[in-house]
Amino acid sequence: MSLVPVTSYIYTPLNQLKGGTVVNVYGVVKFFKPPYLSKGTDYCSVVTIVDQTNVKLTCLLFSGNYESLPIIYKIGDIVRFHRLKIQVYKNEPQGINCAGFASLTFEGTLGAPVIPRTSSKGFNFTPADHKMVEALRVWASTHISPSSALVQLCDVQPMQYFDLTCQLLGKAEVDGTSFLLKVWDGTRTPFPSWRVLIQDQVLEGDPSQIQRLQNLTIDILVYDNHVQVAKYLKVGSFLRLYSLHTKLQSVNSENQASVLSLEFHLHGGTSYGRGIRVLSEGNSDVDQLKKALESADLTASLPPEAICQSEHEDNLLSLSSSGSVSLYEVERCQQLSATILTDHQYLEKTPICAILKQKAPQRHRIRAKLRQEVPYEDSLHRILQDAATNIPDSKLQNTSLYDSKAWTTEDQGGRTVVIHFVKNNGILPLSSECLILIEGGTLEEITKLSSTFHSVIPVKSSQEDLEVLDLSMPFLIQEKAHHYGCKQCSHLKPIQSLSSLAESAQRSPSSVAEVLGIVPLQYVFVMTFTLDDGTGVLEAYLMDSDKFFQIPASKILADDNLQTHMDMIINMLCPPGIKVDTYPWLECFIKSYNITNGTEQQICYQIFDTTVAEDLI
DNA sequence: GTTTAGGATTCG
Numbered sequence: 001m002s003l004v005p006v007t008s009y010i011y012t013p014l015n016q017l018k019g020g021t022v023v024n025v026y027g028v029v030k031f032f033k034p035p036y037l038s039k040g041t042d043y044c045s046v047v048t049i050v051d052q053t054n055v056k057l058t059c060l061l062f063s064g065n066y067e068s069l070p071i072i073y074k075i076g077d078i079v080r081f082h083r084l085k086i087q088v089y090k091n092e093p094q095g096i097n098c099a100g101f102a103s104l105t106f107e108g109t110l111g112a113p114v115i116p117r118t119s120s121k122g123f124n125f126t127p128a129d130h131k132m133v134e135a136l137r138v139w140a141s142t143h144i145s146p147s148s149a150l151v152q153l154c155d156v157q158p159m160q161y162f163d164l165t166c167q168l169l170g171k172a173e174v175d176g177t178s179f180l181l182k183v184w185d186g187t188r189t190p191f192p193s194w195r196v197l198i199q200d201q202v203l204e205g206d207p208s209q210i211q212r213l214q215n216l217t218i219d220i221l222v223y224d225n226h227v228q229v230a231k232y233l234k235v236g237s238f239l240r241l242y243s244l245h246t247k248l249q250s251v252n253s254e255n256q257a258s259v260l261s262l263e264f265h266l267h268g269g270t271s272y273g274r275g276i277r278v279l280s281e282g283n284s285d286v287d288q289l290k291k292a293l294e295s296a297d298l299t300a301s302l303p304p305e306a307i308c309q310s311e312h313e314d315n316l317l318s319l320s321s322s323g324s325v326s327l328y329e330v331e332r333c334q335q336l337s338a339t340i341l342t343d344h345q346y347l348e349k350t351p352i353c354a355i356l357k358q359k360a361p362q363r364h365r366i367r368a369k370l371r372q373e374v375p376y377e378d379s380l381h382r383i384l385q386d387a388a389t390n391i392p393d394s395k396l397q398n399t400s401l402y403d404s405k406a407w408t409t410e411d412q413g414g415r416t417v418v419i420h421f422v423k424n425n426g427i428l429p430l431s432s433e434c435l436i437l438i439e440g441g442t443l444e445e446i447t448k449l450s451s452t453f454h455s456v457i458p459v460k461s462s463q464e465d466l467e468v469l470d471l472s473m474p475f476l477i478q479e480k481a482h483h484y485g486c487k488q489c490s491h492l493k494p495i496q497s498l499s500s501l502a503e504s505a506q507r508s509p510s511s512v513a514e515v516l517g518i519v520p521l522q523y524v525f526v527m528t529f530t531l532d533d534g535t536g537v538l539e540a541y542l543m544d545s546d547k548f549f550q551i552p553a554s555k556i557l558a559d560d561n562l563q564t565h566m567d568m569i570i571n572m573l574c575p576p577g578i579k580v581d582t583y584p585w586l587e588c589f590i591k592s593y594n595i596t597n598g599t600e601q602q603i604c605y606q607i608f609d610t611t612v613a614e615d616l617i
Numbered sequence: 618g619t620t621t622a623g624g625a626t627t628c629g
Contacts, residue, residue: 031624040621048624060622089623096622161626178629223629243626267627274626 015053019088026132027051028140029077034275035069045069052139059095071117076108078136110137154187158248158534164241165285168233170205172198179230181220184213186292193218194261205235224268229276238286241266243274248534250353338584340613352536360592360603368531369583370574380443383473388440392418393461401499416440424503435506450477454507465494475518476509481557483509485518493517540590540605548611569612
């Protein structure tokens with residue numbers, strides 16, 4: 001045993017971590033929450049790193065001293081942690097700081113100087129460390145999506161989360177739960193910033209500077225836990241605000257014209273790394289910001305002009321003055337468009353709020369997101385559940401048309417299920433050729449039965465005869481093919497009408513529909529898209545046989561692959577389980593037209609000449 | 618000396 005000072009540290013690759021050990025690690029920051037005051041006594045920072053083994057490690061770092069937590073500015077930064085304890089949480093290794101924890105942080109950009117950011121004094125840094133940082137930079141450049149380029153205010157879009165690098169010009173207390181920050185980055189937003197009402201005397205900052213830069217200055221409201229942080233920020237300091245949220249609002253001004261303004265919110269909580277961090281001088285992003293401030297377009301700070309829809313329609317057309325899409329780095333379809341236009345590319349974009357104020361007929365190009373979460377299976381479940389409360393009538397069982405068999409479930413509140421096996425000339429066909437009617441079945445049961453029997457019709461008992469359910473429900477199910485009827489045009493006939501069908505016709509959806517008085521829906525995708533671009537919401541119809549989805553509507557019922565394909569497209573347009581804000585953008589052409597509904601005039605919108613982008617299908 | 622949080626957007 002010798003007491004020679006440690007001159008070289010061993011760094012454990014992230015795929016070799018064992019619970020209960022204390023290790024030294026290097027990694028690229030994949031996610032982080034800037035230090036914030038925890039509910040306990042310490043500041044907390046959550047940092048997820050990854051290394052060349054492609055294994056991730058989430059670290060919980062606590063300290064009573066804000067400065068001693070890693071000085072991470074953005075995703076892609078490289079960190080070195082010494083004396084990190086590895087524990088196991090939810091069956092995964094997790095890092096947590098322990099006595100003697102120390103960190104260094106480096107910019108992750110290839111070629112940038114290797115200068116550690118740290119509060120540690122007398123830290124050890126060798127040529128081997130230098131190499132380690134360089135190696136991680138090289139690896140990250142091909143394995144980590146390039147760290148999000150700086151989003152400037154001229155690039156921001158309505159309805160977006162992004163990180164903003166800016167200088168603080170003014171601040172003011174608004175109320176207990178919100179605080180106003182006035183900031184700028186030298187560029188001008190595509191829509192004028194909202195102005196948060198405050199009492200003049202509470203604004204801290206240079207009023208003449210704020211006045212001079214008013215058209216380059218935005219108002220940000222920060223809430224809840226961020227208020228404390230905001231209070232102590234120094235006017236003039238350089239900041240990064242993480243996961244700032246934009247929202248475009250249409251506000252009626254005094255003269256009744258609508259004025260659009262862009263709101264900036266830093267919501268409460270720390271989800272997605274929401275927070276504020278003061279950037280130190282010498283940071284390359286601060287240098288870049290300073291250059292932008294110096295070269296700020298002073299013509300952009302000419303007298304105020306509200307963008308007014310009735311007078312300056314043209315000003316509204318472009319959502320981004322730079323014409324570029326947001327640089328916040330996510331999948332292609334989230335920032336570009338999941339759809340492409342097949343014609344009329346000359347049309348410029350119009351915000352929905354402007355379209356809603358115009359007369360029909362018109363043609364517009366829009367960029368919006370689907371708003372609805374598709375309730376498809378849920379609504380089928382609901383219709384079937386409703387139908388199952390209807391008590392099957394034993395008088396309607398075992399007729400000349402069908403043989404019936406009834407069950408009562410024991411563990412489901414005595415739900416009764418009746419299956420009626422439709423006969424052919426008094427004889428039951430083989431199950432693979434048999435049409436059955438089902439009362440009280442669940443979607444799972446119906447799906448299962450449809451794989452055994454040729455066709456399934458969900459029914460319920462009514463006064464005289466069985467009848468089909470709500471036409472929101474398929475009237476006929478054949479394996480995975482769901483056949484729907486038109487709610488408006490169908491005039492339902494009793495189920496006994498099936499007895500007029502010949503054997504082969506019993507299995508044909510069009511024949512079944514005809515005798516039951518159902519007008520089958522034509523093979524056209526008919527959908528209502530609720531489109532939202534942050535300025536307004538518009539309901540547009542899509543009536544499409546093959547163009548939009550590039551799937552022939554007539555073929556989809558019979559083709560599993562096409563159905564899967566369609567599901568994928570729909571899931572891509574409105575991914576289940578995520579918020580609308582993160583849905584992909586859709587660029588669409590819509591045309592407006594007038595309809596008369598009784599005495600009421602109404603404007604409707606239909607999507608045309610738009611198709612789902614090919615690289616997404 | 619212990620707890621904090623344990624990534625996974627607000628709803629103002």
